Amino acid sequence: MEHRYLGRSGLKISEIIYGNWLTHGSQIENDRAFACVHAALDAGITSFDTADVYANTVAEEVLGEALKGQRRESLEIFTKVYFPTGPKGHNDTGLSRKHILESIDGSLRRLQTDHLDLYQAHRYDNETPLEETIQAFADVVRQGKALYIGVSEWNADQIRAGQHLARELGVQLISNQPQYSMLWRVIEERVVPASQEVGVSQIVWSPVAQGILSGKYEPGAEPPEGSRARDEKGGADMIKRFLRDEVLEAVQGLRPIAQDLDLSLAQLAVAWVLANPNVAGAIIGASRPEQVTENARAAGVRLSADVLARIDEVLGDVPETDPARTVSPPTRVA
Numbered sequence: 001m002e003h004r005y006l007g008r009s010g011l012k013i014s015e016i017i018y019g020n021w022l023t024h025g026s027q028i029e030n031d032r033a034f035a036c037v038h039a040a041l042d043a044g045i046t047s048f049d050t051a052d053v054y055a056n057t058v059a060e061e062v063l064g065e066a067l068k069g070q071r072r073e074s075l076e077i078f079t080k081v082y083f084p085t086g087p088k089g090h091n092d093t094g095l096s097r098k099h100i101l102e103s104i105d106g107s108l109r110r111l112q113t114d115h116l117d118l119y120q121a122h123r124y125d126n127e128t129p130l131e132e133t134i135q136a137f138a139d140v141v142r143q144g145k146a147l148y149i150g151v152s153e154w155n156a157d158q159i160r161a162g163q164h165l166a167r168e169l170g171v172q173l174i175s176n177q178p179q180y181s182m183l184w185r186v187i188e189e190r191v192v193p194a195s196q197e198v199g200v201s202q203i204v205w206s207p208v209a210q211g212i213l214s215g216k217y218e219p220g221a222e223p224p225e226g227s228r229a230r231d232e233k234g235g236a237d238m239i240k241r242f243l244r245d246e247v248l249e250a251v252q253g254l255r256p257i258a259q260d261l262d263l264s265l266a267q268l269a270v271a272w273v274l275a276n277p278n279v280a281g282a283i284i285g286a287s288r289p290e291q292v293t294e295n296a297r298a299a300g301v302r303l304s305a306d307v308l309a310r311i312d313e314v315l316g317d318v319p320e321t322d323p324a325r326t327v328s329p330p331t332r333v334a
Helices: 030-042 053-065 097-111 132-143 156-168 191-197 209-214 235-242 245-252 254-258 265-274 289-296 305-315
Strands: 003-006 012-014 017-018 048-049 078-082 116-121 146-151 175-178 201-204 278-284
Touching: 003 116, 003 278, 012 278, 017 030, 017 289, 030 053, 030 289, 048 156, 053 097, 078 097, 097 116, 097 132, 116 132, 132 156, 146 305, 156 175, 156 191, 156 254, 175 191, 191 201, 209 245, 209 254, 209 265, 245 278, 254 265, 254 305, 265 278, 265 289, 265 305
Parallel strands: 017 048, 017 278, 048 078, 078 116, 116 146, 146 175, 175 201, 201 278
Antiparallel strands: 003 012
């Protein structure tokens, strides 16, 4: 496993990050979740990402239990705040000072740790003044409850404004967590240049496009049994936008490239996002330990310019590139 600096900071994270969205506390039983976490540790993964909203706080509990007994200083633990949790009352959502300061205490308790390495705003809150949000995050850092702050799915202007306020308050905003893959490239035109300008790295989610880039979905065929496309708990809704024959045919066209490099299609997909110099890490999820082991092997793989050009040629105009698709909720989800 290789490590990269996160943003313009001294914090190093593993190139492959284990995330438990849609799995822990939801899709898989706890014993399998523990096995996946231990497979991540065995593969050299030191960075773990979750959020309080995943499985309505249960995912944090499962991750905390799975990491119990590990040397805390050897890990980087990330979580997020914004979406409604608990009884989902009127103040149980957003990025108000009240919600942030109450939420981090709950996250620390569930994760069984006294601090987070990275605390992230899960979305931009259009109903709370940005000054209030960043001040609350700065206080969390000063209290020692988080070492650094980050955001998720913020657009270029929001990242610039957030970093400006953070610097005024003497804290570091060092990361953005967007969706990014060969098929979903909406951050490239605006978010990445803005992030490079202000010292923010990307921690990307869904580098394998919810499994589409693994090649297991074939054009004209029904999704395999047990796959995310058949999961009615949320996975099916996320993946359906990619389940088009033109997308699936293009993905199958990547097989010769992967074979030439002795990589699986999933490994090629993860290596592709890591080829972007503004990406510090790629989050992988898994329902089986062997998936973790396989995808972790993408760490350290460096794709040449010729390979990247071949990938672009095969995919053509299939990838989504419209920067306007980076959109935070217009109002709070409550």
